[in-house]
Amino acid sequence: MPSELSARIVSALAQHGYNADREAVTLLAGAKYPNTALEEVLDLIADDTLRITAADVRPVIDSTPSDPSSITEPANKDSTRDNNAQDQSISDQKTEYLPSQSNSPNDVTPDLDSSPEQTTGASQPPQKAHTSTPETNQSVNSFDINGDITGRSTGTGSYDDFVSVFRDRYERLSSHLRSRVNHRPTQAIGSMSGETDTAIIGLVNDIRSTKNGHWIVELEDTTGTFPCLVMKDRSFADVVNELLFDECIAIEGTLSGDGEILFANDIHFPDIPHNHTPNTADRHVQAALISDIHVGSQEFVYDAWERFAAWLHTDEADAIEYLLIAGDMVEGVGVYPDQDDELDIVDIYAQYETFAEHLKSVPGDIEILLIPGNHDAVRLAEPQPGFDDELRSIMSAHDARISGNPSFVTIEGVQILMYHGVSLDEVIAELPSPKANYDEPHKAMYQLLKKRHIAPQFGERTRLAPEDSDYLIIDEIPDVFHTGHVHKLGWGKYHDVLAVNSGCWQAQTAFQRSVNIDPDVGYAPIIDLDTLEMTVRKFL
Structure with a gap:
């Protein structure tokens, strides 16, 4: 099947708001006159059809009287994204969709030898037709942040501070x-x-x-x-x-x-109610969730990041208006013994400068949120405040929003709990493997939702700072819970809360080899905020 013609067919279908299975695309591409065949199929299908199948195509294949060359790509939407980047070819990417039913990269067998058109075109979820005017199709930038400790930390480590935070924890969680x-x-x-x-x-x-x-x-x-x-x-x-x-x-x-x-x-347990009904956006808009970039490490996978950034400039990524990064922008300095031996950039400020340069390759009209992680240059004790003024100025080129760890973010009405995820190590270490393990990090996240607390256990692996109130309680029920830290990809739903651990952009380090952790590198979970359905893109 000619991949270029197939890609044009898929684009034309998406422009009309339809998806199609592979066999349907193959039949259309092989028709004597594909353009007319496509038009007749669109005329004949039922109004409530979302996916066009081979059964829809076969009846019209032999009656198409026009020239196949007339199929053209849909026109680009008005956008402030870099046109040069849009023209950039990414045909050599190893890019794929993972189905939303899966919750581990091992649940599928990637066809990495296929072209991006073949591996993504016919299997992507249905897209809404772009029927709105340019004015209504632009991002409304509905972006609100709560629970940010930045500028509010009052704890001094005194006895009274500890009493206050545990009393607040008891009162608020007992209310549930x-x-x-x-x-x-x-x-x-x-x-x-x-x-x-x-x-x-x-x-x-x-x-x-x-x-x-x-x-x-x-x-x-x-x-x-x-x-x-x-x-x-x-x-x-x-x-x-x-x-x-x-x-x-x-x-x-x-x-x-x-x-x-x-x-x-x-x-x-305090738990999330079984009757929780998630919030959704009132228009088709998407958010990309990533974490653990680790710029400055010798194992930072630059090629995968460049493919991801280039893909964000394409029509396929046109609905992505938000990029949420859940910590560890850089590798840091002195985070663990002998780390210097694995650094590509040894100066912490130079690491953030390089990260900022990489961030510039993201389209300028995408709203970005950054929260810190345990490798970032903020205090290690949680809750962590956002970056200081000097680091903010270094990362100011893209005008990214910066918040603390954790933060409760409302985007287009969808409530997203952002947390780097250090306490997942503790949960995985303390609980039986079926309940929490590194290969299925979302299961450990389920436990935090069940306990309604980001880091329930005090004084063990997770460093906690006593404050006048407990910033780590999950008071409001999120629609999406996004973490990183463990460098493993996993997702699933707990009482209709979508829990996503987004993997990393750093290949296996010597430390990870020593503890038998095989990281999931170069993945980007993409969430439709209007349906909370998720697909996963791979760029490595």
């Missing part, structure tokens, strides 16, 4: 549980009669097993602590393996005869 259980303060439970039904809401203070294999979970609230016994034969006993210290839960049960312990009948 109070309507579900008839709870009592631990101090009041201590004076209740034995064999009374009650419930406790508290932070997990201790977890220990008995000699018989049962579990004792000690909860703490603002009045004291109280032990709860989870019998190993109860249907919910395995949930204990999902618990982390310092997270907020509720335990319902019956007091022992002496009133000294609560026999657990159920365990509740």
Whole structure:
């Protein structure tokens, strides 16, 4: 099948708002007069058709009377993007779509020998027809940021700071549980009669097993602590393996005869409600989610980044108006032992200058949001403030928005929780592999959503800064949860919240080889904000 003609057919269909399967495109390209065949197919299909199939094409193949050369590319939309970049050929890219049902790059077998037209044209999701005027088709730049610690940090590390942040954590997370259980303060439970039904809401203070294999979970609230016994034969006993210290839960049960312990009948998490209905944009617009660029590393994959940036200038990427980068713009300096041996750029400011140069290759009409990660030149303790004025000035060429880590971003009405993802290491280390692992990073993200907290466990692998309030609580329910850090690609939905870990742009380092992590490099998840459907582009 002539790839150029096929690409023109796919473009013409997309211009009319339709998708087509490969066989339909093949039949149209092989027709005696493809242009007329295409026009007749469009006339005959039902109004509610989204995908044109071979069955739609076959009846009209032999009745096309016009010249195939008349098929032309759709005209470009008015845009402020660089025309030179649009003309740049990317025909040598190894580019593909991954289906939205998949949640791992290993779920598909990429056809990397195919041309971009063949691997992406007939398998991309339906696109809306561009029927609006240039004025209404432009970005409305609906972009709001909440939960940013930048300029608001008050913590000094004092005892009072720690008391304040944990008291705030308890009060806010317990509010999500109070309507579900008839709870009592631990101090009041201590004076209740034995064999009374009650419930406790508290932070997990201790977890220990008995000699018989049962579990004792000690909860703490603002009045004291109280032990709860989870019998190993109860249907919910395995949930204990999902618990982390310092997270907020509720335990319902019956007091022992002496009133000294609560026999657990159920365990509740703050959790995302099952009836959550996601917000969507009221027009067809897309956002690209990426993270972990690591400019300055010898393993930064420059070629993949250049392919990605060049693709953003093409018609296929025309609906992408937002680029969200979830931390680690640069490799940093002194982040881990002997890092200097793996640096291509040894000066931290030079790393950011080079990153800024790479950012210039992104189309100028794309709104960019940057949040820091653990390799960036900000404090390591979370919540992390955005970059300081000097680094902001270095990265000012594209006029990117800069916020702290984490940040709650509302774009075109869609609420996106941006978090670099350091606590995923802790969740993966502490929980059983089926619940959280590096090959399926979105499952660890599910746990954070279930616990309604970015970093539930304090004082272990994740550095946390005490503030006057807990900036890491997931108060509002996001429609999209975007993380990075672990350099693995994975996505899925938890109670209709789309969780996406976007991989990286850095090849395997010596450290990753030592811990057997094989990074997913050069991927760009693309979200349709009007449907929250997602496809993944690969540029390596």
